[in-house]
Amino acid sequence: MSTTPVSSAPAKTNSIGLQILDYRGSKSTLCAGCGHNAVAERLLEAFYEMGVQPERIMKISGIGCSSKSLAYFMSRSFSFNSVHGRMPSVATGALLANKTMRAIGVSGDGDTASIGMGQFVHLLRRNVPMIYILEDNGVYGLTKGQFSATADIGSKLKTGVVNDLPPIDVCALAIQMGATFVGRSFSGDKKQLSAMLKAAIAHKGTVLLDIISPCVTFNDHDGSTKSYKYMKEHDELVNETGFIASHEDIAVEYDPNTTVDVQLHDGSHLRLRKLHEDYTPTDKAGAVNMLMETHEKGEVLTGVFYVNTQELDFASRLNMVDDPLSTLSADRVRPSREVLAELMQAQS
Amino acid sequence: MVTSTLAVQSQPIADSLAHSKKIVNDFSIQIATVNGSGSQSANSILLRSIFNMGVPVSGKNLFPSNIAGMPTWFVIRVNRHGWVARKNEIDLLIAINLESVEEDIRTLPTGGSVIYDEAFNLTDLRSDLTYYPVPFDRLVAATGAEMKVRKLIKNMVYVGVAAQLLSIDLKGLESIVRKQFSKKTAVADLNWNAVQLGFDYAASTLTKQDPLVVEPMNATQGKIIIDGNAAAAMGALFAGVTVVGWYPITPSTSIVEDLIKYLKQYRVEKDGKASFAVVQAEDELAAIGMVLGAGWAGARSMTATSGPGISLMAEFAGLGYFAEIPGVIFDVQRTGPSTGLPTRTAQGDIRSIAGLSHGDTKHVLLLPGSVKECFEFGIQAFDLAEQLQTPIFVLLDLDLGMNNWMSEPFVYPEKPINRGKVLNAKQLEELGGFSRYKDVDGDGIAYRTIPGTDHPSAAYFTRGTGKNEKALYSERPEVYQDNMERLVRKFETAKTLVPKPILDGSGKQKIGIIAYGTSDCAVLESRDQLERESKIATDYLRVRAYPFTQEVDEFVARHETVYVVEQNRDGQLLNLLKIDLDPAYATKLHSITHYNGLPIDARSVTKAIASHEGANK
Numbered sequence: 001m002s003t004t005p006v007s008s009a010p011a012k013t014n015s016i017g018l019q020i021l022d023y024r025g026s027k028s029t030l031c032a033g034c035g036h037n038a039v040a041e042r043l044l045e046a047f048y049e050m051g052v053q054p055e056r057i058m059k060i061s062g063i064g065c066s067s068k069s070l071a072y073f074m075s076r077s078f079s080f081n082s083v084h085g086r087m088p089s090v091a092t093g094a095l096l097a098n099k100t101m102r103a104i105g106v107s108g109d110g111d112t113a114s115i116g117m118g119q120f121v122h123l124l125r126r127n128v129p130m131i132y133i134l135e136d137n138g139v140y141g142l143t144k145g146q147f148s149a150t151a152d153i154g155s156k157l158k159t160g161v162v163n164d165l166p167p168i169d170v171c172a173l174a175i176q177m178g179a180t181f182v183g184r185s186f187s188g189d190k191k192q193l194s195a196m197l198k199a200a201i202a203h204k205g206t207v208l209l210d211i212i213s214p215c216v217t218f219n220d221h222d223g224s225t226k227s228y229k230y231m232k233e234h235d236e237l238v239n240e241t242g243f244i245a246s247h248e249d250i251a252v253e254y255d256p257n258t259t260v261d262v263q264l265h266d267g268s269h270l271r272l273r274k275l276h277e278d279y280t281p282t283d284k285a286g287a288v289n290m291l292m293e294t295h296e297k298g299e300v301l302t303g304v305f306y307v308n309t310q311e312l313d314f315a316s317r318l319n320m321v322d323d324p325l326s327t328l329s330a331d332r333v334r335p336s337r338e339v340l341a342e343l344m345q346a347q348s
Numbered sequence: 349m350v351t352s353t354l355a356v357q358s359q360p361i362a363d364s365l366a367h368s369k370k371i372v373n374d375f376s377i378q379i380a381t382v383n384g385s386g387s388q389s390a391n392s393i394l395l396r397s398i399f400n401m402g403v404p405v406s407g408k409n410l411f412p413s414n415i416a417g418m419p420t421w422f423v424i425r426v427n428r429h430g431w432v433a434r435k436n437e438i439d440l441l442i443a444i445n446l447e448s449v450e451e452d453i454r455t456l457p458t459g460g461s462v463i464y465d466e467a468f469n470l471t472d473l474r475s476d477l478t479y480y481p482v483p484f485d486r487l488v489a490a491t492g493a494e495m496k497v498r499k500l501i502k503n504m505v506y507v508g509v510a511a512q513l514l515s516i517d518l519k520g521l522e523s524i525v526r527k528q529f530s531k532k533t534a535v536a537d538l539n540w541n542a543v544q545l546g547f548d549y550a551a552s553t554l555t556k557q558d559p560l561v562v563e564p565m566n567a568t569q570g571k572i573i574i575d576g577n578a579a580a581a582m583g584a585l586f587a588g589v590t591v592v593g594w595y596p597i598t599p600s601t602s603i604v605e606d607l608i609k610y611l612k613q614y615r616v617e618k619d620g621k622a623s624f625a626v627v628q629a630e631d632e633l634a635a636i637g638m639v640l641g642a643g644w645a646g647a648r649s650m651t652a653t654s655g656p657g658i659s660l661m662a663e664f665a666g667l668g669y670f671a672e673i674p675g676v677i678f679d680v681q682r683t684g685p686s687t688g689l690p691t692r693t694a695q696g697d698i699r700s701i702a703g704l705s706h707g708d709t710k711h712v713l714l715l716p717g718s719v720k721e722c723f724e725f726g727i728q729a730f731d732l733a734e735q736l737q738t739p740i741f742v743l744l745d746l747d748l749g750m751n752n753w754m755s756e757p758f759v760y761p762e763k764p765i766n767r768g769k770v771l772n773a774k775q776l777e778e779l780g781g782f783s784r785y786k787d788v789d790g791d792g793i794a795y796r797t798i799p800g801t802d803h804p805s806a807a808y809f810t811r812g813t814g815k816n817e818k819a820l821y822s823e824r825p826e827v828y829q830d831n832m833e834r835l836v837r838k839f840e841t842a843k844t845l846v847p848k849p850i851l852d853g854s855g856k857q858k859i860g861i862i863a864y865g866t867s868d869c870a871v872l873e874s875r876d877q878l879e880r881e882s883k884i885a886t887d888y889l890r891v892r893a894y895p896f897t898q899e900v901d902e903f904v905a906r907h908e909t910v911y912v913v914e915q916n917r918d919g920q921l922l923n924l925l926k927i928d929l930d931p932a933y934a935t936k937l938h939s940i941t942h943y944n945g946l947p948i949d950a951r952s953v954t955k956a957i958a959s960h961e962g963a964n965k
Binding site: 022026053054055056058060070071075076077078079080081082083086088089090091092093094095096097098100101118119122318319320321322324325326327328330332333334335337339340343344347348 | 570571572573574578582585586587588589590591593610614615617619620621622623624625627629630631633634635636637638639640641642643644645646647648649663664667757758760761764765798799800801802803804806807808809810811812813820821
């Protein structure tokens with residue numbers, strides 16, 4: 001039988017000619033339905049859509065289910081699954097070595113809010129130019145379901161144990177500590193998360209995204225405040241997140257009374273349609289207050305809480321040469337014989 | 349006005365005392381002051397004034413872990429033979445600190461002498477010493493110095509008194525004072541005036557009764573004086589360090605502080621931009637994390653720390669070993685365990701660092717024994733880190749790092765920078781990809797790529813978990829074991845790359861000595877004492893790296909008895925030798941340890957060896 005070549009439609013590509021396949025990772029070994037899988041999917045889509053070359057990305061993590069997920073997206077990017085709670089320092093070092101790379105850190109609530117708290121706040125304080133994803137499910141998954149420090153008061157484990165300590169609100173903390181782009185989303189909210197991730201890619205400075213990402217195995221039952229069901233019932237959007245990439249037509253009309261427009265570092269625009277009256281995403285104190293208030297109301301506030309495009313990021317602050325330090329030629333890093341002679345003279 | 353040095357030398361010396369002869373260029377001066385009183389400049393001026401007369405000197409600062417108000421001592425050893433180890437016996441005490449003076453006086457040997465503040469009224473304490481009372485407050489007031497700087501000026505007065513009594517060349521002294529205070533003429537004048545007042549007072553009022561004299565020699569021409577931390581910082585500078593993550597800790601702090609100074613001066617490019625990044629981290633965990641992150645991403649990265657910092661770095665050290673990431677860690681050892689004696693010296697970290705972290709971790713250690721080696725190994729460490737793709741630890745100690753040492757000037761590195769096995773995009777294209785952990789060359793060292801390498805197969809997954817040759821997660825027994833075996837092969841390769849030990853002696857004696865680092869100066873002097881006093885001839889092997897090279901094995905094999913000299917309680921180097929060498933050699937090894945926080949002295953070593961050898965009872 002003769003075969004007539006079927007002219008398949010040309011594969012869809014992004015602005016740099018790559019297909020979505022070029023952004024895929026290994027097959028996930030996380031539980032089916034794990035929120036982290038959805039986050040990985042949104043991440044790779046966002047980088048694909050933003051046309052970022054995978055080889056220009058460094059993915060860095062600590063230890064835990066979330067940290068493992070580096071393997072499940074963008075295999076063509078450079079990955080470093082380091083030690084528990086220490087992703088911030090590894091990412092900082094890597095970015096200093098090569099400030100021209102983009103860095104994304106993936107962490108969990110245990111990895112960040114408990115063992116990693118020390119490094120976390122110092123990363124925020126430095127405004128290290130990277131995206132910090134916190135996949136937040138309120139429990140330790142790999143050790144089978146102990147509470148983490150983001151678990152809400154009154155949240156119940158499968159075993160019946162009830163959490164009686166207050167949660168750490170990493171978003172409020174991040175705003176106070178100096179992060180310049182802070183938001184919360186839900187792994188189940190594709191639209192919001194995608195827009196937020198793209199805006200994060202366009203931002204230069206520390207982006208902290210606290211993504212509620214339910215643990216289907218240990219924290220998705222009735223009584224849990226980090227379950228899919230709870231999130232669907234209590235997710236309170238502070239704003240509707242829209243993203244207009246720099247190459248898109250930005251002439252889209254918007255009403256300044258109802259929408260906040262933030263121009264990001266690469267020329268793209270973050271459009272936040274107000275859903276809460278008193279909210280301005282550039283007001284640090286207001287953002288922290290709002291988070292505190294919604295806690296008391298039992299709502300889980302999501303959206304972009306705070307954006308600051310004025311603050312200098314850490315790599316810029318260090319005033320390094322334009323080329324990556326990692327590949328500087330020997331003549332730029334080893335001083336001359338005359339320099340040694342001068343130093344020796346001073347010691348004689 | 350000022351008495352000439354010649355006139356002083358021609359005075360009859362100490363005829364009233366038992367000393368019938370001059371003691372020329374062979375004594376120790378101890379200056380006892382209060383910390384925070386600014387005596388460091390004065391002490392270093394005194395040291396350099398003797399050095400500039402061509403006489404070998406060493407200076408050791410014995411200081412408290414405190415900012416101001418506690419006793420501190422500076423010991424200058426003057427030795428015409430070039431022995432620079434600490435010597436227990438003090439010949440001349442300069443006593444400025446009332447708090448410590450009684451004990452300082454008590455420890456002096458018979459015949460010692462004391463320059464002291466006349467207000468102390470010490471002469472009743474002992475009758476077998478020579479006393480030189482000095483009215484410091486009156487002399488300081490005579491300089492016209494303002495109240496707030498009088499404490500500092502007092503130090504310059506004792507420099508003048510000591511210079512006169514010891515016949516130190518006054519012209520040379522003046523040039524050193526002026527160099528030290530070259531930024532402000534008025535300050536230089538004030539200090540120099542104080543030195544002169546001290547000198548003149550001694551010349552006119554004190555009668556030289558002790559035998560100590562400095563006479564010009566030719567033994568220091570062309571040499572420099574520097575501390576090991578500054579030398580290590582220079583090494584890092586010339587190694588082309590690009591990223592530094594650090595956390596301040598005594599006694600390592602000045603490595604990075606000096607390095608920052610050098611980097612700002614020599615590594616800022618024409619456009620004002622820096623070819624480096626230095627970050628003061630939140631703790632040592634973050635410091636080493638930054639080093640490994642940067643090393644992974646292709647930088648030449650380093651940190652400097654001391655014992656407590658090393659303990660904190662343990663987990664990352666294991667990651668660096670297992671994930672095979674370059675980085676350089678300078679450890680300036682201090683006395684442990686725990687906080688220990690933070691400002692005192694020891695060699696107590698070598699055993700814990702050799703296997704730092706859990707599991708079967710093994711590290712490569714460089715062990716500089718001089719300031720020159722601090723510089724040279726400082727450079728080599730960065731090459732080795734990238735050649736071996738592993739953290740390299742450079743072990744100094746407080747004595748080497750923070751004290752002043754004479755040295756030949758450092759030599760510019762002739763070898764080009766070696767970045768190890770790195771594949772670029774072109775090579776990846778030709779090879780059609782690569783396997784990150786495959787032992788292609790059989791030396792245990794696999795090829796790596798630098799993040800950002802523009803090729804679709806450049807990326808790999810770095811992890812602290814088990815992995816196969818392609819860097820994919822694996823828990824398979826044979827895969828894990830193969831990888832661990834390859835790391836052993838890499839460690840064997842390291843033996844061929846690290847600095848070889850240095851043999852001193854004919855190599856034919858029955859008795860051998862093994863030591864490393866600052867124990868070297870005590871061992872060299874001790875061998876001379878053993879030979880002269882007890883006719884005990886020895887061979888000496890100075891170890892300069894871990895893993896031990898073939899030469900160490902052969903040295904132990906060739907000798908009947910091997911003394912392992914080191915500055916810790918448990919004989920850590922000896923224990924490493926026992927683990928790594930043929931077990932049959934274990935009984936040959938004898939431990940000689942010195943661990944009181946002070947730098948090791950030759951006499952202790954001599955006594956221990958002579959006694960074990962049955963001599964000198």
